[in-house]
Amino acid sequence: MELTKSQTQHIAELARIKLTEKETGKTQSDLSTALKYIEVLDELDLEDIEPTAQITRLSNIYREDELKEPQTLSQSETLSNAPHQSNGYFSVPRVL
Amino acid sequence: MPYYPVIGLEIHIQLKTQTKMFCGCSAEIWPPAAKALGGKAAAPNTHTCPTCLGLPGALPTINKRAVEQVIRMGLALNCTINQNSYFERKNYFYPDLPKGYQISQHRKPLCVNGQLPVNGQIVGITDVHLEEDTGKSIHEKLQPTTYNLQPTNGEHTLLDFNKSGIPLMEVVSEPDIHSAEQAVAYCKLIQQIVRFLGISDGDMEKGQMRCEVNVSVARLASDIATQQDSNSATQPHSCTATQLHSKLRQNLPPTTYHLPPYRVEIKNLNSFRFVQKAIEYEIQRQTEALENGEHLIQETRGFDEEKEITFSQRSKEQAHDYRYFPEPDLPPMKLSDKEIERLRAQIPELPHEAKRRLVDKLGLKPSQAEIISREQSTLSYFDQLVKLNLLTDKAANLIVNQPELIEQYSPQELVNYLEKQAVEQIGDENALMQIARKIIEANPKPVKDYKSGKETALQFLVGQMMRETKGKAEPQKAADILKVVLKRN
Numbered sequence: 001m002e003l004t005k006s007q008t009q010h011i012a013e014l015a016r017i018k019l020t021e022k023e024t025g026k027t028q029s030d031l032s033t034a035l036k037y038i039e040v041l042d043e044l045d046l047e048d049i050e051p052t053a054q055i056t057r058l059s060n061i062y063r064e065d066e067l068k069e070p071q072t073l074s075q076s077e078t079l080s081n082a083p084h085q086s087n088g089y090f091s092v093p094r095v096l
Numbered sequence: 097m098p099y100y101p102v103i104g105l106e107i108h109i110q111l112k113t114q115t116k117m118f119c120g121c122s123a124e125i126w127p128p129a130a131k132a133l134g135g136k137a138a139a140p141n142t143h144t145c146p147t148c149l150g151l152p153g154a155l156p157t158i159n160k161r162a163v164e165q166v167i168r169m170g171l172a173l174n175c176t177i178n179q180n181s182y183f184e185r186k187n188y189f190y191p192d193l194p195k196g197y198q199i200s201q202h203r204k205p206l207c208v209n210g211q212l213p214v215n216g217q218i219v220g221i222t223d224v225h226l227e228e229d230t231g232k233s234i235h236e237k238l239q240p241t242t243y244n245l246q247p248t249n250g251e252h253t254l255l256d257f258n259k260s261g262i263p264l265m266e267v268v269s270e271p272d273i274h275s276a277e278q279a280v281a282y283c284k285l286i287q288q289i290v291r292f293l294g295i296s297d298g299d300m301e302k303g304q305m306r307c308e309v310n311v312s313v314a315r316l317a318s319d320i321a322t323q324q325d326s327n328s329a330t331q332p333h334s335c336t337a338t339q340l341h342s343k344l345r346q347n348l349p350p351t352t353y354h355l356p357p358y359r360v361e362i363k364n365l366n367s368f369r370f371v372q373k374a375i376e377y378e379i380q381r382q383t384e385a386l387e388n389g390e391h392l393i394q395e396t397r398g399f400d401e402e403k404e405i406t407f408s409q410r411s412k413e414q415a416h417d418y419r420y421f422p423e424p425d426l427p428p429m430k431l432s433d434k435e436i437e438r439l440r441a442q443i444p445e446l447p448h449e450a451k452r453r454l455v456d457k458l459g460l461k462p463s464q465a466e467i468i469s470r471e472q473s474t475l476s477y478f479d480q481l482v483k484l485n486l487l488t489d490k491a492a493n494l495i496v497n498q499p500e501l502i503e504q505y506s507p508q509e510l511v512n513y514l515e516k517q518a519v520e521q522i523g524d525e526n527a528l529m530q531i532a533r534k535i536i537e538a539n540p541k542p543v544k545d546y547k548s549g550k551e552t553a554l555q556f557l558v559g560q561m562m563r564e565t566k567g568k569a570e571p572q573k574a575a576d577i578l579k580v581v582l583k584r585n
Contacts, residue, residue: 065161073149
């Protein structure tokens with residue numbers, strides 16, 4: 001399947017990636033090639049196959065709701081990699 | 097031209113668990129000790145770990161209790177349980193969502209197709225699903241001096257990830273609600289149900305319950321038909337507006353209406369009053385816009401709590417594209433019939449069921465039943481009083497009119513207290529009888545006057561009774577007792 005230019009721009013927006021005109025063209029062609037590569041799967045007859053959400057064959061793996069040995073970090077550990085912080089909070093450019 | 101409001105609700109409720117949804121961090125971000133000191137939340141970013149901070153490589157695990165709580169909610173709302181359910185990733189960028197996706201449910205939510213009777217009308221439940229809460233954002237323009245480092249000129253969003261990963265249940269209704277009052281009644285009932293189930297405190301001030309409403313206004317099929325008739329031929333037609341208004345007053349759905357081609361979503365309503373005000377404002381705004389021939393669009397609006405109006409936030413053109421896909425880090429949940437029945441057995445009598453029982457089986461007034469069934473503790477207190485052989489009406493009146501007694505005594509203590517009071521009253525009556533006899537003997541003249549029809553003579557005897565009891569007797573009661581004794585005399 002060939003991606004259109006506007007589809008490519010939409011994907012870039014969703015990924016928060018700014019593309020120049022030239023990069024848009026290259027990405028459009030690269031992504032189209034990738035899509036074409038997996039199109040081979042369309043040849044399979046999957047008529048009677050239930051869609052699969054998971055391939056581990058595991059199910060019902062739960063954690064009991066008990067407070068034991070949590071991996072909880074201290075406030076200073078939590079903030080240790082934060083580029084900006086203030087009074088125990090992470091600080092980012094205002095979003096609203 | 098009347099329009100018919102069409103309303104659906106999405107209610108987010110934080111579940112009451114010890115640990116978070118996908119990690120072992122404590123979910124108790126309102127410490128009980130601090131609660132007594134004025135309800136202060138825990139210090140920011142102190143209930144956080146690599147998983148709920150979205151650090152690379154951290155893996156989620158499913159909190160079993162949260163899954164069970166959502167299933168119990170689904171069963172309480174008469175839902176079908178999806179026996180093959182799984183989590184999915186909902187992808188979007190926002191600073192309070194550190195992974196860049198929220199683990200939620202989309203194609204196979206735990207519970208689907210339920211219904212709930214609200215004031216005698218059925219509200220369809222589309223689904224009840226489980227997800228994780230996001231972090232908390234504080235948008236503030238702070239003084240630069242309070243900052244260590246600043247990315248911009250004092251314009252910051254501060255982030256606290258304590259609530260990131262708290263189990264969040266979302267209850268989605270069908271657009272079956274047609275007035276602001278009915279929407280509020282629905283929200284209140286959902287809040288009561290989660291409290292009866294013990295799965296959340298549903299405290300709206302603490303953000304444990306948040307409402308989103310979807311509002312649009314519809315034209316009625318009958319009106320559209322009428323208008324087309326009048327367009328095709330200029331014959332007079334009977335207007336259905338009166339009938340419609342009468343139906344609206346009774347909150348009955350008109351026979352047919354067309355679901356509007358747009359809907360307006362209002363997010364983050366954190367009180368019942370705001371739910372009411374936001375819906376009322378939207379119905380009026382949309383009706384006026386349509387009457388002025390405007391075209392309404394699909395959009396998300398915010399609610400200004402001070403002005404009590406809504407304002408546009410995001411239109412459909414910029415609508416989200418969440419690209420849901422199954423969460424590869426979490427195996428699916430397979431729920432057996434046995435497991436579902438085990439959870440069903442844990443559901444207590446629910447507030448709306450209790451209300452019906454109190455009215456239908458015990459003969460209480462709906463207003464009494466409403467008050468008694470609001471909280472589980474009150475309901476159980478009432479049931480215990482009835483079990484202790486107190487008359488239902490007496491028990492109901494006590495609870496409705498004398499809450500101070502309820503707070504002071506256990507049901508058994510209250511029954512004892514009432515018995516003692518009754519015995520004392522009888523004792524009082526016996527004493528008054530004796531005094532009455534004495535006074536009648538000592539005052540033959542007024543007694544004779546009274547018996548010959550002089551009603552005022554009784555007042556003199558009552559006065560004597562009051563003197564004898566040093567004013568302790570109630571005049572009305574003294575008069576009643578005198579009359580009884582005089583009759584026998």
